[in-house]
Amino acid sequence: MTQKSPLAITMGDASGIGPEITVKCIAAGARAVVYGSARVMQDAVARYAPALALRVIATPDEAELATGTLEVIDAAPMAALPPVGEISAASGQAAYDSILAAIEAAKAGRIAGIVTAPIHKEALSRAGIGYPGHTEMLADHGGAARVAMMLANDDIRTVLVTIHMSLRHAIEAADFGAQMAAIRLAHEGGQALGIAKPRVAVAGLNPHAGEGGLFGDEEITIIRPAIEAARAEGIDASGPWPGDTVFMQARKGAFDVVVAQYHDQGLIPVKYLGLEKGVNITLGLPFVRTSPDHGTAFDIAGRGIADPESLVTAMDYAARLAAARGTS
Template identity: 55%
Template sequence: MKPIVVTFGDAAGIGPEIVAKTFADTEFMEQYPAFVVGDLGVMKNAAARWGSSLVVKPIFAPEEYAPAVRRMQVVSLSGLPADLRHGEISAAAGAAAFGAIRQSIEWANDGRVSAICTAPIHKEALAAAGVPYPGHTEMLADLSGTSDYGMMLANPHLRTLLVTVHCSILDAVRKLSVERELQVIRLAHRSLQSMGIAQPRIAVAGLNPHAGEGGLFGSEDMELIAPAVAQARQEGIDAVGPLPGDTVFMQARKGRFDIVVAQYHDQGLIPVKLLGVEDGVNVTVGLPFVRTSPDHGTAFDIAGQGIADPSSLKTALATAHQLARSSSAAAI
């Protein structure tokens, strides 16, 4: 299996800290080896502060990487200023974060890495740098030439896949269609099958309260969601819905469903994050390669204080290894 790359995230946030803490965990890294792409100076500083005698070694390509105990190998792409302030939006940090992601995608497209695990980025910093994407999901899809993709959030208790992602509530409603609903239901089905669930049980959350209550609270559930579910069932997909959003996640957590298709960002992410971000992982499904990420953001409010928890990044990296191994085995 080709190596796995970890992007260092926004240097003004907790990304470098949680990366350093993860790589300093010798027992964990022996199981889930990886290298880093980012800023060498930033990662040396992070290792010195939070890496507990972790050695940082520069490399220049994925092919140079060789797993080694207590050694963080870094492909450096930028030269961020040494006085970059934690917790503040920085165009330079946004540009550096994007550069690391873009390079990782190029390696994945060329088959030089088997998976990408991304530390958190800051959307305002990306915008300040002139990056034309609102988040990881959109840049991963565009730069890999993928049109059928989605954001899946998962923890040991719940999985959810989003119909719309980074947009306003008004725009989310405008983007709903029978075609998009069906596309995401199919994607949920295929993705879970690739993860070893032969017959995924898919719940589709309604948009409106009580899934529209028969049209009393809006017509979108009847006109857009229900027809897509009916079509999916005709195709042999075990999908049900629309189901009320205030109870469907509870039913999934109790084991009735394997995944919930959620209509918009917060509908799907709040339940997963409420159950604990330390065990959560973001998986971009539908890409031609594996990509995972922690289930949290840059945490500017605690950046630089040494108190960031690397648990979600560890979960994301472990998941990247598991999915990459499954993909490699399927290709044989």
Template identity: 65%
Template sequence: MSNPLAVTLGDPAGIGPEIAVRAALGAPDVVMVGPRSALDRAVALIAPGTPVQEVAEVSEPARSAAHLRLLPVCGGMEAPAYGRVDAGAGQAAAEAILTAIRLAREGAVSGIVTAPIHKEALAAAGVPFPGHTEMLAHHGGAGRVAMMLANDELRVVLVTIHTALRDAIAQADFAAQMSAIRLADEGARAFGIARPRVAVAGLNPHAGEGGLFGREEIEIIAPAIAAARDEGIDASGPWPGDTVFMQARAGRFDVVVAQYHDQGLIPVKYLGLEKGVNVTLGLPFVRTSPDHGTAFDIAGKGIASAESMETALAMARRLVASRQGAGAGAG
């Protein structure tokens, strides 16, 4: 890999720095982005004595295989107390994300892997975005993005993300359906599936039961599926949300388009947080993250599992290689 992956440290009051250190040890293709104080504290907890090398440019090579490279943000910031919502921690997390996005857009890094952030801390810092996906959509140079949650058994793409349920219903319009279906097809192809089978979940119970429980399926979702099929996408549905994920897990579908946050994330997370990876689709660069939060209750105890973070790193490498291979083939 010619350029490194940027790994943001996430909220310094949570487990992000710990799992970032565990995942980055012995990984020469990683440059971490975040406050030096947060990284030093995590190193002392996870891998005492590991040398940290601050870099001004991500292209600066590691002094040795043992060094952890860091592009620092928020210089002079003290590490916040573990397990508490802190405005300074929210600001540091946001600065790391924005720095990583800039590096990715400049081509200085091949992709971004983000450690967990805390939405209340972002809000306390005055950050006008509720989460990673919205920040990436605004600053990442994409017209529209979608969140894909993936593990070995399920791939799920969301039509709406971090919004109140009553607002999600209004936002799940024809344009949102089309965008999610297209990105689901594109995302599944990035996983090496030549012709993805895209299942679209209904919004209402029993996918509306022919209009008895709502007409969104008839008036919005089904027309979008038909339009996607006209574009050559193997889309089907709308399928009842209470069974479509079981069918996908059994191998009938390659990816499921879910209408709102919990409809899609509960099935994936139920299979195990350590196995899931969040992939942002639609960006001009690769971005992945673990499928869990800041875990304030165990932050600073040195017991947080880095398995999902390691899986997110492996997924990023795979997707970068896929993009580079597609680019070479196009030439």
């Protein structure tokens, strides 16, 4: 991968706000190649950023990244524009095809990293695609043995032990191996963001971190042994800490990264502080991937009022991470 390798944005679900925030992000000065439908992106430029010129290119190597120009690789040709603000199998398929094309380019070293606009899980399902989200696609197609989600904003960073599954299954999946993988990735993720020795706080699974076994023993039998094993590897890990206070302590500066046991335990604190500054980073991949911390927003799609700030922030994080890897 050369230092001229561009970042890439995947357009997301074409029926949502992905195309809109993508063109607004490029219009605001972001330098990236777009993977998606040329037809959809041309329509989005006309609607939301008519001052932009649109240029269809075949490969990232052709990108000029000129100010005022959106360069798109037609990775998901669509015969017609999809419905706006509705679940569409065609949009689900196009989003998936765009992501896979970007992954292949990243693995080949032709792009410095991927920033993904939001996708819709039900649209994927209607297209016959069995993935519940980006993270699982990236893990399967990106060549990673184990990945984790890091959600970050200006105040806190959190890494998830389990991701998109029912709470019942998440409890079963949060075993010793999953704890170790998340703690290690939290440590590596903190270092990638420039923290030499990240302080990793591990949240408990049960109320009050189990209260010494009164409310469950997972903290004693699984989580604490994983923390001790991580510390033996030289990781500054601590806990298990009660899930209802650990994020407050992290926000005050006591910790650099919090390992959360399940999806909502980790995402609610980040999203409460504001979607516009939240970024999703996939750890464990051989390339950089970030995304905004919000969904497809079908309720406002097509109205021209979607805020691109979270996507702009995701671009900023991707650029920092790619620079740290020496890939851009």
